Amino acid sequence: MAEDEGIITEILAGTHALIDLDAYTANIQALRAAAPHAELMAVVKADAYGHGAVYCGHAAVAAGCAWLGVARISEGLLLRSNGISAPVLVLGPPNLAEITRALDANLTLAVGSRSVLDAVLGVAAGRSSPARVHIKVDTGMHRYGFEPHEVCDLFARLQSHAGIAVDGVFTHFARADERDLSLTDRQVAVFSDVVASLEAAGLLPRWVHQANSAGILIGRTVGSNLVRSGIATYGLDPSDELPAGPYFTPIMTVRAPVGRRFTLPRGEGVAYGWTYVAPETEEDAVVAIGYADGLPRQLANRGWFSANGERAPIHGRVCMDQTIIGAPPGLAEGDLVTVFGPEREAMSLNDIAAIAGTNSYEIATRLMARVPRIYLQCGTPVAWEQPLLGKRGYCRS
Numbered sequence: 010m011a012e013d014e015g016i017i018t019e020i021l022a023g024t025h026a027l028i029d030l031d032a033y034t035a036n037i038q039a040l041r042a043a044a045p046h047a048e049l050m051a052v053v054k055a056d057a058y059g060h061g062a063v064y065c066g067h068a069a070v071a072a073g074c075a076w077l078g079v080a081r082i083s084e085g086l087l088l089r090s091n092g093i094s095a096p097v098l099v100l101g102p103p104n105l106a107e108i109t110r111a112l113d114a115n116l117t118l119a120v121g122s123r124s125v126l127d128a129v130l131g132v133a134a135g136r137s138s139p140a141r142v143h144i145k146v147d148t149g150m151h152r153y154g155f156e157p158h159e160v161c162d163l164f165a166r167l168q169s170h171a172g173i174a175v176d177g178v179f180t181h182f183a184r185a186d187e188r189d190l191s192l193t194d195r196q197v198a199v200f201s202d203v204v205a206s207l208e209a210a211g212l213l214p215r216w217v218h219q220a221n222s223a224g225i226l227i228g229r230t231v232g233s234n235l236v237r238s239g240i241a242t243y244g245l246d247p248s249d250e251l252p253a254g255p256y257f258t259p260i261m262t263v264r265a266p267v268g269r270r271f272t273l274p275r276g277e278g279v280a281y282g283w284t285y286v287a288p289e290t291e292e293d294a295v296v297a298i299g300y301a302d303g304l305p306r307q308l309a310n311r312g313w314f315s316a317n318g319e320r321a322p323i324h325g326r327v328c329m330d331q332t333i334i335g336a337p338p339g340l341a342e343g344d345l346v347t348v349f350g351p352e353r354e355a356m357s358l359n360d361i362a363a364i365a366g367t368n369s370y371e372i373a374t375r376l377m378a379r380v381p382r383i384y385l386q387c388g389t390p391v392a393w394e395q396p397l398l399g400k401r402g403y404c405r406s
């Protein structure tokens with residue numbers, strides 16, 4: 010107990026992320042309500058888009074998600090070694106050298122190319138239980154997946170194969186987050202033809218899925234019994250053309266302490282390059298967060314933090330580990346400012362993405378391992394994680 014309290018106090022005094030598990034659960038409920046006929050796979054790849062895969066994974070399962078999705082086998086192994094026994098699908102092309110490890114850990118593999126299929130069949134031959142796989146179909150993303158016309162034959166061939174158990178068939182949308190849904194509807198039609206022929210041949214597997222967050226939000230889930238969501242579970246927008254909407258709240262807030270408050274005389278600049286020069290003598294503050302924590306350099310002279318409830322503009326360049334802001338009255342050394350989060354006067358991840366000319370996915374996943382995390386339920390810390398140190402734990406209540 011004392012140790013837990015000590016670590017929480019330490020983390021909260023420095024640069025840290027707060028993850029609101031109640032908001033995460035509410036976002037998951039909103040997605041499930043949007044596709045009530047389907048189970049939900051919470052996609053927790055890339056360390057849950059920078060939110061922490063272990064505790065988000067546990068929370069997603071507790072919120073009723075039937076599946077978790079990851080991109081790499083190692084990400085699935087992390088979930089297993091932290092006590093998550095729910096079905097896990099490795100969505101991307103796997104490292105062929107790790108397939109035995111994946112099967113030992115009861116991970117399900119997405120098979121979407123000849124080489125991956127051959128590797129899985131090769132490994133599966135010597136095993137007592139079959140390798141569980143979902144077959145990926147390329148309906149227009151033109152990334153990973155078999156051609157639609159290959160799929161029926163493939164299923165027929167695999168049916169007689171003792172080493173492999175085909176548990177699912179799926180595809181992925183390329184442009185479901187855009188206003189123009191013509192490609193998405195073409196993909197839906199191609200995939201539903203594949204599904205219909207599998208059904209006619211008596212080869213339809215247990216799980217059929219196509220929609221990502223965008224696909225769920227626009228209702229392209231008919232004919233599926235599983236949907237996959239990452240970005241919307243974290244309360245972030247799939248794109249600026251498709252905001253997640255009013256039922257979704259961002260679950261992460263990043264805060265950092267003021268390391269120095271100082272007077273900047275008129276005509277003096279701050280930080281590398283003096284890209285900001287004080288028009289009048291003013292008060293500035295140094296905040297302990299920089300681009301090495303994941304903050305894009307494009308925020309220089311354009312972004313802002315929330316300090317003492319006020320919008321405090323970023324002055325000059327974002328440095329590797331520090332950023333300077335105009336200091337509102339009363340902001341003292343040691344005080345925390347909000348770098349981003351669902352808080353009045355703070356930037357959102359979507360604001361940051363817009364300024365940096367990218368999407369919320371990239372900004373969220375850039376959050377670096379040296380930013381520790383506190384997980385909150387009912388506003389109270391329930392777990393903590395220091396990724397850089399490889400440490401995490403639940404708080405005893």
Ligand SMILES: *Cc1c(COP(=O)(O)O)cnc(C)c1O
Nearest residue numbers: 052100181221222237238239240
């Ligand atoms: C990452 C990923 C998802 C999740 O996408 P979101 O847009 O974050 O919902 C779903 N399916 C596949 C195959 C993915 O790679």
